[in-house]
Amino acid sequence: MENGNVNITLPDGSVRSFENPVSGAELAADIGPGLAKAALALRIDGEMRDLKTVLTTDTTVEIVTTKEEGDEVLELIRHDAAHVLAEAVKELYPETQVTIGPAIEDGFYYDFAREKPFTPEDLEKIEKRMHDIVDRDESIDREEWDRDDAVKFFRDQGEEYKAEIIASIPADQPIGIYKQGDFQDLCRGPHLPSTKKLGHAFKLMKLAGAYWRGDSNNEMLQRVYGTAWRTEKELKAYLNRLEEAERRDHRKLGREMDLFHMQEEAVGMVFWHPQGWTVYRTLESYIRNKLEKAGYEEVKTPQLVDRKLWEASGHWDKFRENMYTTESEERTFALKPMNCPCHVQIFNQGITSYRDLPLRMAEFGSCHRYEPSGALHGIMRVRGFTQDDAHIFCTEDQIASETEIFCDLLMDIYKDFGFTKVRVKFSDRPDVRAGDDATWNKSEGALKEAVEAAGLEYTMNPGEGAFYGPKLEFVLTDAIGRDWQCGTLQVDFVLPERLNANYIGEDGAKHRPVMLHRAIFGSMERFIGILIEEYAGRFPLWLSPTQVVVATITGDADQYARKVLDACEARGLRAKLDIRNEKINLKVREHSLAKVPALLVAGAREAEESTISVRRLGEKHQKVMGLEEALDALVEEARVPGT
Known part of the structure; x- marks a missing residue:
């Protein structure tokens, strides 16, 4: 304030001076009638305030209007x-x-x-x-x-x-x-x-x-x-x-497509039906192939582990209320809520050299966490789930390169499912955490350096890190604009220290590895739920549980339809036969509701000419093709991405 004036600096750097204190509404009116009409509030030195706030000292002010996004x-x-x-x-x-x-x-x-x-x-x-x-x-x-x-x-x-x-x-x-x-x-x-x-x-x-x-x-x-x-x-x-979203609800589509069900006798657990389990196994096979090519080694660890390990890791203290426990022979065991401590046990067997690092250890780990019944939501939020989990044991010098490699892998996989808009959130130290501030300073600094080296933009997500380390959260935007947090990457200096993990360095001395916790789908169940809603049940051909149904118009074509089915199966297509004595319109309607992507319709004419009428899901018209030509096109379309 100079000579009693109040000087207001605006976002464009211009300054307006007033002889007396001025309200935000008066400031907006002084700038122009259009702004006065649109003004909703003030942002004073970055903090949102009432438009009627009286400005008594020199300050920086932004007029907030409905045109502002965010x-x-x-x-x-x-x-x-x-x-x-x-x-x-x-x-x-x-x-x-x-x-x-x-x-x-x-x-x-x-x-x-x-x-x-x-x-x-x-x-x-x-x-x-x-x-x-x-x-x-x-x-x-x-x-x-x-x-x-x-x-x-x-x-x-x-x-x-x-x-x-x-x-x-x-x-x-x-x-x-x-x-x-x-x-x-x-x-x-x-x-x-x-x-x-x-x-x-x-x-x-x-x-x-x-x-x-x-x-x-x-x-x-x-x-x-x-x-x-x-x-x-x-x-x-x-x-x-x-x-x-209601039309795409995975719970409704799961019933219509006969994928899974849930019931009171196993709250928060999934009963996979043959159709749904086919989707699950196809997805698991896809990601397993990707991980093998990326240098991951797959392991399998126990589901029931003595509380001593969970106490040593810090989970018993920080995560106990979410763990299922049981007693046996005067010992307390817990169903694992995550795989990390068990992976450290494998790492600790034998002697690991710096030459063995980075070591990428993957597991489709079956985990259980208590979630309040009111928080459960179909297969999106469950109590029993399988993580596409992996842990990368590496040196501090390898954090940046391993982060970049992982981010490239993750983005490549998301692209295969049509997710091209991915936001990254940086989640830093929570209030309840393990490790001292010096350790957290080091891990947060290392992760920031790594994500910036990977060339990824990110926004801060304060206080939402894991209790043992900061993390990146990868948020997908689906076909109708909703956001889903799926993949994560966490830098952990704490767990290797707590569980006494070591490797022999180039100097011959013992050193602590850094542990990178990472997942791409997050959990198999949740990602499948997201995919059901993303595609509205219309999976791409490679992921569809039943890729082809061969249906007849009349009983005269039954024998030819069986021949077509055999040809489909011989070419590796997941096919079924429908030779029921029902009208073809009924068959089309039922298989469309079940979201079967391709219907091969056979009648007397097709049998005579060795052709097939191809009707694709969502299309009103069918196309008559030679059988081999039709199968060639379907086989090519059904090719799993990356194979």
Whole structure:
């Protein structure tokens, strides 16, 4: 501040000076009427703040508008939508108590305490009232209250839950209260300047139950979920995406295609049917071939291991609540939740020289982890799963080159499945971790150097590393724009130290290897679920469990159809025969529902001319081809990538 002026530096480097303190709204108006109309909030020295914030000192300011892409604006909009939802509920159902209402991925929710359950009809009324509140253009204003005054106010209003939250805040901290119309709510902010700025691109989605503060010993509340976006176009696109996701739901398609099922007697475990197991084995064979060519050696380790090993590795202390255990002969054993400690046991057998490094050890490891039943989701989130796991034991000097080799392999594999958009997240040290800060500094520095050497851009994912080391997370974007975190690479200096792994260096002394934990699919089950939804069940021919069905039009073609089936099987195609006494339209419909990619239709004419009518999944018309020509084309299409 010079000569009493307030100097505001804008993102383009220009500076605007004001004789007196100025609000963000006044700053936007000074820049131009268009910006004043579009302005939602401020970013002051990088921190999002209310547009009405008064600027009293020289500072750097950015005006935030709906045109800005990214999560921060969406979070601001969704947070306001939650407050408007609460206001609407209080107006319509005054006896209801409001509790907590945050923004979440793709939307928002608010938990309410109300004796009478909300109904779908109630949601329609609430949503309509929310639109009314937006149209009222109510000013949203922040006030700071004394903690005890705020507790008394909300208790007097009958808002016991809100009062309980405020009472848990230290008495010397000011309480942020946002007011819009006659509604007040506790909040840190920031918020939009008025309800009108929210717009109408929101929709209430569903009702659910939720315990107060997430504790099953507390009262059950009613949770109302909604979604909110910058524009109605974005909202419509999201709702269309939800419809498409429902159509592609792997649980529904898994039933229709007879791939797998799950049942209460084995919660979170998969019963693979012949069709699904064929997909599984094909995928396993594919990745095994890739790993062999990349210099990996495959191993197999026990599923049940004494707790002593898990204590030594640190998993018992950091991961115990997710482990299944059993007692035998006065010893405690755990089903392995991961393969890493067992791989170190193989590494520790005999003497390893620096000349043997890097050593790439792979396993299709069967693992078990306890997941709360509410978190389970088809084969995407299970309790029993198989990792396409591997550990690379190497020297510190080899971290960068091994990271680059792995990233190239991973990207090549994803490309074979049509995933060309892959984002990389760098997850650093979590709060609960093994190893000292010096070790973490070294491992994080080594991984950053390695990923940069591999030429990969990445974003930070703070605090989400494994307890033993930082990791890269590889996030795929599927056909309808959803993100899936699959592959990982972790740098670990901790486990080799804890489990006393050594190699003999060029100097003849013992040295600790570095351990790179890596996976590409993540788990076989989850990746198959992702593929089912990516392809909407229409697997590429090489991955399809039944590649060809030979179907007859009349019984006169049965013998020829059997000959065609034999020819398919002789050429290595996974084929089935359908000579039922049913109309061909019924057969086509049934095999289309089962997502069979190729239907070879045989009638009397085809039998006479040694041809076949080829009908491909999703196509209305069929093509008559010579049998050998048709088989040649199918065999070529069914070739496994990389073979």
